[in-house]
Amino acid sequence: MKDSSLWEQIKGHDKTVNLLRGVIDKKRLTHAYLFCGPRGVGKAKTAATFAAAINCDQACGTCVSCRGIQNLTHPDFHYISPEGTQTILLSQVTDLIKKIHLTKQNNGYRVIIIDDAHKMLPVAANALLKVLEEPPERVVFILVASDMNNVLSTISSRCQRVNFSALKVEVVRDILINDLKISKDKADLAVMLSGGMVGEAMEIASSGLLKVRKTMVDAIVAEKPDTARSVELASLLVAAAKKRTAKIKKDQEIEVKEAMSFVEGSRGAATIKRNLETRHHRERARVEHRCYQQALVLVASIYRDLLVLKENADEKFIANVDLSFELKSAKIERAQLTSALANIDEAKQRIEQNVNPLLAFENLFFTLEAVV
Numbered sequence: 001m002k003d004s005s006l007w008e009q010i011k012g013h014d015k016t017v018n019l020l021r022g023v024i025d026k027k028r029l030t031h032a033y034l035f036c037g038p039r040g041v042g043k044a045k046t047a048a049t050f051a052a053a054i055n056c057d058q059a060c061g062t063c064v065s066c067r068g069i070q071n072l073t074h075p076d077f078h079y080i081s082p083e084g085t086q087t088i089l090l091s092q093v094t095d096l097i098k099k100i101h102l103t104k105q106n107n108g109y110r111v112i113i114i115d116d117a118h119k120m121l122p123v124a125a126n127a128l129l130k131v132l133e134e135p136p137e138r139v140v141f142i143l144v145a146s147d148m149n150n151v152l153s154t155i156s157s158r159c160q161r162v163n164f165s166a167l168k169v170e171v172v173r174d175i176l177i178n179d180l181k182i183s184k185d186k187a188d189l190a191v192m193l194s195g196g197m198v199g200e201a202m203e204i205a206s207s208g209l210l211k212v213r214k215t216m217v218d219a220i221v222a223e224k225p226d227t228a229r230s231v232e233l234a235s236l237l238v239a240a241a242k243k244r245t246a247k248i249k250k251d252q253e254i255e256v257k258e259a260m261s262f263v264e265g266s267r268g269a270a271t272i273k274r275n276l277e278t279r280h281h282r283e284r285a286r287v288e289h290r291c292y293q294q295a296l297v298l299v300a301s302i303y304r305d306l307l308v309l310k311e312n313a314d315e316k317f318i319a320n321v322d323l324s325f326e327l328k329s330a331k332i333e334r335a336q337l338t339s340a341l342a343n344i345d346e347a348k349q350r351i352e353q354n355v356n357p358l359l360a361f362e363n364l365f366f367t368l369e370a371v372v
């Protein structure tokens with residue numbers, strides 16, 4: 001990590017960053033913020049940086065407080081996110097409230113991040129509402145949400161709203177190439193396929209999904225159905241997601257080691273470790289789930305490209321431009337393409353409902369082959 005402030009690492013949100021830095025500089029903290037904007041643009045990262053800045057003006061990233069917030073060992077910092085991938089439960093919020101009252105406060109502020117706050121169950125939201133109505137002293141809540149339709153208005157009206165907009169394509173490219181060290185070609189493709197969302201683009205570029213694309217296109221344009229190929233494709237997609245989470249697990253293990261070296265031997269070290277591991281587990285589940293959704297985005301992109309080509313639209317409008325030769329050889333009717341897209345949407349719903357992903361993909365490819 002660089003020595004400079006953590007703020008420097010946030011890209012494409014200069015106005016928002018200036019606003020938040022101003023809050024810290026002028027000491028105008030309020031008790032609750034709601035960070036809202038599209039998914040995967042860096043809201044959670046900004047929230048973590050703001051949390052660090054609340055207790056270290058510079059958000060230096062290297063002091064005990066900043067590092068404690070980054071690796072969740074700070075006694076006055078709490079982070080909650082949806083259980084599994086679905087919802088934030090009442091028990092998570094009541095546990096949190098207990099912790100706020102129990103933890104001994106050091107000199108600074110207690111900071112709470114509620115990630116994906118739009119996934120809070122109504123009962124959980126109502127429990128939180130009570131705290132927001134009568135906030136304890138020196139506590140700051142940062143709610144992060146990408147779907148404002150699912151945030152209770154009673155909650156949002158008690159928070160200071162901080163808006164995030166979609167990142168410009170050039171910014172996403174810059175993050176992928178310079179921060180994540182992804183090759184230019186891969187980055188371009190990932191940006192195109194993600195619709196400009198950095199989180200998505202990052203997932204696409206680092207999951208190995210791009211490698212499966214060629215096999216997928218070959219299968220789709222092939223004229224004869226092939227069950228074995230469908231099964232293989234499904235397992236390739238699942239393997240790509242598993243590989244991605246295995247990589248993340250390695251990074252997380254390092255994080256746990258680092259965090260433990262800070263708190264070793266102290267009271268509560270075991271709890272800190274357990275909390276960190278629970279969070280890591282959730283993170284992995286989330287990434288895996290996202291990979292599956294991304295895989296479906298990729299499958300859909302191929303059919304969409306085929307539709308574009310069918311309309312004789314310019315090749316530059318297709319996403320899988322590097323595979324245009326293969327795509328052009330497809331002999332699939334328009335009606336079949338639209339029905340394939342509907343099947344992909346259905347698979348998306350099934351994955352959302354936590355159906356076994358391998359089964360969902362196998363099913364999808366069987367259906368797609370039958371359609372063609």
Ligand SMILES: [Zn+2]
Nearest residue numbers: 056060063066
């Ligand atoms: Zn610091």
